Amino acid sequence: MKTKKELISIVISCYNEEESIPLFYQEIIKVAKEMANVNFEFLFINDGSRDKTLEILRNLSKKDKRVRYISFSRNFGKEAAMFAGLEHSKGDYVTLMDADLQDPPSLLPKMFKIIKEEGYDSVGTRRVTRKGEPPIRSFFARMFYKLINKMSKVEMVDGARDYRLMSRQVVDSIISLQEYNRYSKGLFSFVGYETKWLEYENVERVAGETKWSFWKLFKYAIEGIVAFTTVPLTIATFMGILLFLIAIVFIFIILFKTLVFGDPVSGWPSLACIILFCSGIQLLCLGIIGEYLSKTYLETKKRPIYIIKETEKSNV
Ligand code: UDP
Ligand code: MG
Numbered sequence: 164m165k166t167k168k169e170l171i172s173i174v175i176s177c178y179n180e181e182e183s184i185p186l187f188y189q190e191i192i193k194v195a196k197e198m199a200n201v202n203f204e205f206l207f208i209n210d211g212s213r214d215k216t217l218e219i220l221r222n223l224s225k226k227d228k229r230v231r232y233i234s235f236s237r238n239f240g241k242e243a244a245m246f247a248g249l250e251h252s253k254g255d256y257v258t259l260m261d262a263d264l265q266d267p268p269s270l271l272p273k274m275f276k277i278i279k280e281e282g283y284d285s286v287g288t289r290r291v292t293r294k295g296e297p298p299i300r301s302f303f304a305r306m307f308y309k310l311i312n313k314m315s316k317v318e319m320v321d322g323a324r325d326y327r328l329m330s331r332q333v334v335d336s337i338i339s340l341q342e343y344n345r346y347s348k349g350l351f352s353f354v355g356y357e358t359k360w361l362e363y364e365n366v367e368r369v370a371g372e373t374k375w376s377f378w379k380l381f382k383y384a385i386e387g388i389v390a391f392t393t394v395p396l397t398i399a400t401f402m403g404i405l406l407f408l409i410a411i412v413f414i415f416i417i418l419f420k421t422l423v424f425g426d427p428v429s430g431w432p433s434l435a436c437i438i439l440f441c442s443g444i445q446l447l448c449l450g451i452i453g454e455y456l457s458k459t460y461l462e463t464k465k466r467p468i469y470i471i472k473e474t475e476k477s478n479v
Contacts, residue, residue, distance in 0.1 A: 170202045171275070171328075172257045173268075174248030176241050177207055180262040181215040182370035187262050188223060188230075194268045195229075198275065205230045207262075208248050211238035217473075224475040236472040241374075242345040243469040245325060249334050258328040263368035266326035270361060274328040277359055284356035285329040288363060289322040295367040300377065307384045314394035317352045319387070320360065327351070327358075343468060344458050346383075346390040353391075389454050396455060399448035406441060 173191065177184060184207070195203045207220050209232060220232040233247055245259055256278065260266045266288065274286040293301040308321040325347055329337075336354040351358075375383075388395065 168200065168202045169256065170204060170254040171198075171271075172204045172206055172248075172252035172254030174245065174252055174257060174259050175205065175207045175262050176210055176244035176248065176259075177212060177216050177220075177262045178210040178238060178241070178244075178374050179212045179214045179216060180371060181212075181219060183262045183264065183368070184216065184219050184223075186369050187260075187264055187268075190264060190268045192227075194271050198272055201275070203229050204252070204254055206248050206252055207232040208244040209234040210241065210244040211235045221475075231475045233471055234473040236470040239469045241325075242347055245347060246338075246345060247469045247471070249338055252334065255331050256328055257331070257334045259325050261326070261368075263371065265366050265368050266324055267363065267366060270326075270363065271328065274361065277361075278328060278330065281359065282357070283359045285327055285333050285351075285358045286361060287320070287327040287351070287358050288324045288361045289320055290324060290365040291322060291362045292365045293322070294365045296365070300380070303380075303384075307387075311384075311388055311391070314388065315349070315392040317349050317391050319348055319352065319391075323348055323351075323360075332356075341468075342390070343462050343464075343466060344386055344390055345468065346387040349387060349391045385454065386458075389458050393455070395451045399451050402444055402448065406444065 175187065180187075188205075191205060205227075207223075207230065209217050209220055217232075217234050220230070220234070224230040224232055231251075233251060235244070235247070248259065249257060256275065258271065258274070260268065270288060274288075277283055277286050293304070305321065308319055311319050333354060333356050336356075337350055340350055340353070
């Protein structure tokens with residue numbers, strides 16, 4: 164009896180990747196050839212690139228029927244690209260990859276074998292080194308993971324990549340989370356399921372340069388914290404309570420001093436310090452509340468996560 168071959172969808176988000184895509188395509192067809200017992204679909208998401216990425220994808224999809232693409236109307240960010248890819252993928256298994264070969268396609272056969280033979284629902288990858296990355300960036304990344312894991316119940320694995328192979332069930336669960344402010348690393352652990360982690364050494368990108376500035380990463384980190392924990396709000400409340408208690412003690416001390424010893428005018432430097440300190444904390448807390456409020460504001464608008472301008476079906 165001949166059973167139907169299973170389908171693996173490879174979702175690749177691309178933003179200005181004209182140099183990397185041809186190299187990536189070569190690698191991926193090699194892997195596809197190796198894994199002859201499964202069918203493949205290569206679903207490229209063009210995230211509003213301003214270079215020749217779209218042209219390259221059009222040509223590839225004409226040449227190779229396994230290549231599909233979705234092209235956004237503008238740059239919506241990698242999170243939106245991954246989400247669109249998951250929503251449009253047809254495979255029994257889906258994997259997310261970067262176009263720059265930093266997620267080695269050569270790991271795929273091993274990942275597939277683990278899911279098939281060891282009964283895991285998904286296989287994630289994490290890099291154990293951050294070779295080739297600026298040290299200051301690695302330092303902040305490590306701090307971020309320490310911090311968020313202390314605050315959030317959902318576990319975030321340090322060094323975890325978005326590169327992972329998932330069964331259809333996992334993918335459908337992730338798609339069912341329709342939030343606008345997406346922080347995938349958190350969403351992956353939020354949905355649960357059995358995940359095995361494969362470790363590998365960091366690989367530097369083959370061509371082009373990283374699309375993440377330090378500032379973009381910083382904002383992404385805040386997004387992760389706001390999306391997965393409300394601990395900062397609790398910290399704000401505690402700071403408020405603590406300052407309130409200190410204030411009461413001070414009021415008594417000052418009253419006592421004034422009544423017993425009279426009121427020589429002194430101590431304005433300490434007063435200035437106290438005012439500065441308290442107003443600083445107030446502004447900080449307002450800022451924290453503002454972060455949550457702004458995310459809530461964006462969620463209530465229910466805007467689409469991405470807008471498609473063109474797909475491979477547009478030009479047949
Ligand atoms: N990417 C994207 N939209 C963006 C930024 C990046 O689709 O707004 C894609 C990019 O083309 C690449 C992947 O996301 O395939 C990872 O980006 P990059 O290599 O710049 O990040 P890094 O590996 O440095 O973290
Ligand atoms: Mg990269």
